[in-house]
Amino acid sequence: MTNQSATPHGYPESHGYPDQQSHHPAQEPHPIDGPGTSTGGFPIYAFRESLPGPEPEQGYPATPDYGSPGPNGPSAAPDSAAGAGVLGKHRNPFAVWLGLPLITLGVYYFVWVYKTNRELAEYDRRIRVNPALSLLAFLVGWLIIVPPFVAAWRLGTRTRAAQHAAGVPETNPVLAFVLFLIGFGPLFLQLELNRLWDRYPGAVEGQQVPLYR
Secondary structure: OOOOOEOOOOOEOOOOOOOHHHHOOOOOOOOOOOOOOOOOOOOOHHHHOOOOOOOOOOOOOOOOOOOOOOOOOOOOOOOOOOOEEEOOOOOOHHHHHHHHHHHOOOHHHHHHHHHHHHHHHHHOOOOOOOHHHHHHHHHOHHHHOHHHHHHHHHHHHHHHHHHHHHOOOOOOHHHHHHHHHOOOHHHHHHHHHHHHHOOOOOOOOOOEEEOOO
């Protein structure tokens, strides 16, 4: 005789054991295990909504979108051919120009020359400069008169080249050179450099950032 309680496959139904699925509905995956997390399992839901730009590909956290550089700049899309560079340090222009040189008896001025040239080279690899040689031009170049003036002029043109790569309005190297001659060069160029670094809101010194030209 056929057992009427058997399943269509011939196996008897289990009695006395409740249906597990009916009493324990499927749980939603924990955010640390669900989609939209990094490959290391770190959830990105907490900060994804605060970042502008398109949604990232599944499995990778979002990256900041620095937006358009303004009416005189290029489009918001970075230039893949230009690559990326390292963000320099945002400094107080008046401390660079007067405060720190007074405290260090003029030593900081030469430190600033070296670091500024190095940061410009690290920001855009197309800017060719040896920071040590530029420093020597300011230190001992006065013995043959010409090198300090050449170094001051080139520092202005390098700043303009970096601003061009960032897509921000470019400085006037002639004005920068004249201001160097009357003692206001570091003040002016640090203001221009800060405007360049401000192109990347939220980024910090030493962070890799895209170039736009």
